[in-house]
Amino acid sequence: MNILTFSEARHLVSRTGLGVEWESVKNLEGLTREKAVEIVLNPAPAPVRPAPALTPWHKLEPMRDDSAQGRKDAWSIAQNEGKRLQGWWIEQMLLTSSPFIERMTLFWHNYFPSSIQKTLQPSLLHKQNLMLRQHALGNFRHLLKAVARDPAMLVYLDGYENVKGRPNENFARELLELFTVGTSEYGQADVKAVAKVFTGWGISPGQSEFAYSAGQHDPSPVTILGRTRAFSGDEVIDLLIEHPRTAERLVERVWQNFVSGKRPDKATVQSWAAQFRRADFDIKALLRVVFNSPQFWDATNRGSLVKSPVELLVGTVRMANYPRESTGEMVNLCRLMGQQLFDPPNVRGWLGGENWISTQTLLVRASYLSKVSRGNLNRRVDTGLRLPPKDQQEMVNWMLAVPPVNKLPEIPGSRRLANALMLDPAFQVS
Amino acid sequence: MNRRGFLKLAGVLPAAGLLPDLAWAAEPKTKNKTEASKKIVTSSKRQKAVVLIKLAGGNDGLNTLVPQRDYSLYAKNRSATLIPKHKLNEFPLDNGMSVNPYMTSLRRWWEQGDLAWIQGVGYPHGVLSHFRSSDIWETATSAFEHSEIGWLTQVLPQYKQGLHGVVLGEGLLGPMAGKDCHTIAMQSPQVFLSQVGLVEDIQPINHGSAALKHVVNIQHQLHNAGQQLKEKLASPVRLPGFSTSVLGRKLESVAQMILSNVDTAVYKLEHSGYDTHANQLNVHNNLLFELAAALNSFGDAMKQHGRWDDVLVITYSEFGRRVQENRGGGTDHGTASVQLVMGGRVSGGRVYGENPRLNDLDGDGNLHMTTDFRAVYGTLATRWFGVNNPWSQFGSVGFV
Numbered sequence: 124m125n126i127l128t129f130s131e132a133r134h135l136v137s138r139t140g141l142g143v144e145w146e147s148v149k150n151l152e153g154l155t156r157e158k159a160v161e162i163v164l165n166p167a168p169a170p171v172r173p174a175p176a177l178t179p180w181h182k183l184e185p186m187r188d189d190s191a192q193g194r195k196d197a198w199s200i201a202q203n204e205g206k207r208l209q210g211w212w213i214e215q216m217l218l219t220s221s222p223f224i225e226r227m228t229l230f231w232h233n234y235f236p237s238s239i240q241k242t243l244q245p246s247l248l249h250k251q252n253l254m255l256r257q258h259a260l261g262n263f264r265h266l267l268k269a270v271a272r273d274p275a276m277l278v279y280l281d282g283y284e285n286v287k288g289r290p291n292e293n294f295a296r297e298l299l300e301l302f303t304v305g306t307s308e309y310g311q312a313d314v315k316a317v318a319k320v321f322t323g324w325g326i327s328p329g330q331s332e333f334a335y336s337a338g339q340h341d342p343s344p345v346t347i348l349g350r351t352r353a354f355s356g357d358e359v360i361d362l363l364i365e366h367p368r369t370a371e372r373l374v375e376r377v378w379q380n381f382v383s384g385k386r387p388d389k390a391t392v393q394s395w396a397a398q399f400r401r402a403d404f405d406i407k408a409l410l411r412v413v414f415n416s417p418q419f420w421d422a423t424n425r426g427s428l429v430k431s432p433v434e435l436l437v438g439t440v441r442m443a444n445y446p447r448e449s450t451g452e453m454v455n456l457c458r459l460m461g462q463q464l465f466d467p468p469n470v471r472g473w474l475g476g477e478n479w480i481s482t483q484t485l486l487v488r489a490s491y492l493s494k495v496s497r498g499n500l501n502r503r504v505d506t507g508l509r510l511p512p513k514d515q516q517e518m519v520n521w522m523l524a525v526p527p528v529n530k531l532p533e534i535p536g537s538r539r540l541a542n543a544l545m546l547d548p549a550f551q552v553s
Numbered sequence: 554m555n556r557r558g559f560l561k562l563a564g565v566l567p568a569a570g571l572l573p574d575l576a577w578a579a580e581p582k583t584k585n586k587t588e589a590s591k592k593i594v595t596s597s598k599r600q601k602a603v604v605l606i607k608l609a610g611g612n613d614g615l616n617t618l619v620p621q622r623d624y625s626l627y628a629k630n631r632s633a634t635l636i637p638k639h640k641l642n643e644f645p646l647d648n649g650m651s652v653n654p655y656m657t658s659l660r661r662w663w664e665q666g667d668l669a670w671i672q673g674v675g676y677p678h679g680v681l682s683h684f685r686s687s688d689i690w691e692t693a694t695s696a697f698e699h700s701e702i703g704w705l706t707q708v709l710p711q712y713k714q715g716l717h718g719v720v721l722g723e724g725l726l727g728p729m730a731g732k733d734c735h736t737i738a739m740q741s742p743q744v745f746l747s748q749v750g751l752v753e754d755i756q757p758i759n760h761g762s763a764a765l766k767h768v769v770n771i772q773h774q775l776h777n778a779g780q781q782l783k784e785k786l787a788s789p790v791r792l793p794g795f796s797t798s799v800l801g802r803k804l805e806s807v808a809q810m811i812l813s814n815v816d817t818a819v820y821k822l823e824h825s826g827y828d829t830h831a832n833q834l835n836v837h838n839n840l841l842f843e844l845a846a847a848l849n850s851f852g853d854a855m856k857q858h859g860r861w862d863d864v865l866v867i868t869y870s871e872f873g874r875r876v877q878e879n880r881g882g883g884t885d886h887g888t889a890s891v892q893l894v895m896g897g898r899v900s901g902g903r904v905y906g907e908n909p910r911l912n913d914l915d916g917d918g919n920l921h922m923t924t925d926f927r928a929v930y931g932t933l934a935t936r937w938f939g940v941n942n943p944w945s946q947f948g949s950v951g952f953v
Contacts, residue, residue, distance in 0.1 A: 284880065286880065481726070483738040548768040
């Protein structure tokens, strides 16, 4: 019947939530796997925090044409508003009652990255975040078509500069290389052809919205992956999405994010990708397959993922209601740990996995955890801290995915124990 | 420990409240300084260091070394991104090329023979993806091979034990990726030292997931590196006024570590922003200006402390840019580009490699490479590190 034990319920929460909240684990404990997975996949809608005050694109962009001073002003506006936007998302993640939606939105932000630093347009990145959120558990085909029209993406990958006679290949290349079929499946001729098809896709000057300009579009027939015709942009996306590698590459990424740090075997990837295609690219259908798979529940995969900076920062606070740093400091810590929201290092996004842990980032993680958990170890100070487990073993089972590496402290006290567990290497993995 | 704490312990800080800088200035007169210097001489030999600067995003070689002799051909392909002809008299080279005028401050190093350029550097069948081409450059593979082992990881374990490299800033380990290279990454030495005390030593484990083993191993490395740096950087060296750009600050940290005899062979840092698809001219000129200013400060600091012969600075970039500019006043991804090399032991005042042939482009409108980047690595392996050359089939370049 596959009734979830405490540890299994904890595993599901840890891989799909932000922090292992005691109540969330208890709610899933004792249910069947299938039932628990459905609860995770169908979160109650949670409100999105009101947008921070951001200067719209059509106000910010003309400032840059004015003068050197205008460009400077536009730059500082973008920097300040960029931090505000990062804080907005951190607060959303800290306070939401549906953390799975945040994790999926972050997953797509990493799959289709755009950056406030390259675009210098925080308002467009906010818009993109709402778009990714809307499609987070929807349909991958619709999502990809929305991404191709997304103003932040059009700026980030220079699509809005891609016009008839002077194509800009940036978006076309990443569409092939990263968003769909992958490097081994296309050549430079395909990049040029795809770029030509997307000429004329831009942003309307007045509204910060997608706009297609027929005058700047090159309608001549092209050959893409061996097929020749006058494609529309949507037809190219349809062609690319049907390529088997597109679904397989998405499955590989889902595996890395939710299942295991080990490489998936080819048969699993192909089988999940085939089921995804049969479900017409329904994202929830793919995740249902993944979360019900024996691989997901395989005990040897526990503790095989490294917690991302967001999981560590937001998750630790949510888990036990530890006192949190100011929003600005959370944004800063996220950056120091290598995951600056709305500003991934490049269009490949964050590599994640073991790459989260370098000597530099481990240092920041250790300082943060030590600061959050230290407090006064001998007195129960009323900070709103919640450590519900009854005994030492329950505490270990709750806080860690795998047994601790270090010895447990000999002096009793749940707060001291929590502090030791948080500074154990095992706390870094999920 | 901060400098003040160290000074107190060392007995050279006579009164609390005395400014550390004053204490420092007064210090050579004290007996303790003699003892301290003696200790440095006996406890650490001078470690040579390569400083690797990645010009991230794809540096436009044609606007770094501008074809002065072939100016009309160059100007045919460039208008918004064109370096004006009269600006090319500021730092001309003897081979018909001229250095970008925003790098003119480097001319004195060229004249002293401490600065060399390598041009036409790339690999056959250049790949135009940032990531693939970075991977190729950083792992010394061909366009058709994949590897996760950095090129320095194939060199440094032969050269020395202990700490191999320090990565400054947020870049990836890149050329030092792979488990055999002992590398630490840090935001800055100050941030590093302020936090490393929290890290307890832990012995590597052989059970558990790869992720957990990795965390434990990094914690162990971190602890060891922390011990070393704490010791070496306890008494910072005085540096001349340094360029204040982000790159300048990073190079200042590198200079500080070299002068404090931190035992490592390579420092890697990134200067980013070179992916100039749009509005290239000012952006790129500014980047080169920043780069030149930071290199000047670094060179001066090394010279002043008699360490110029112990260091070699070399730049690299994942690719150059398209010869024909695009409509956004920028340039798209290209192939062959240039590398700058500086240091006391560099055979400088010379350009290595052939001039770009602007009328002989590949099917994508890109330059043909004429010097394989692995010949540059091979040269460093044999003539700088003195180890076996994994890339001997590509020849060598002779810049050092």
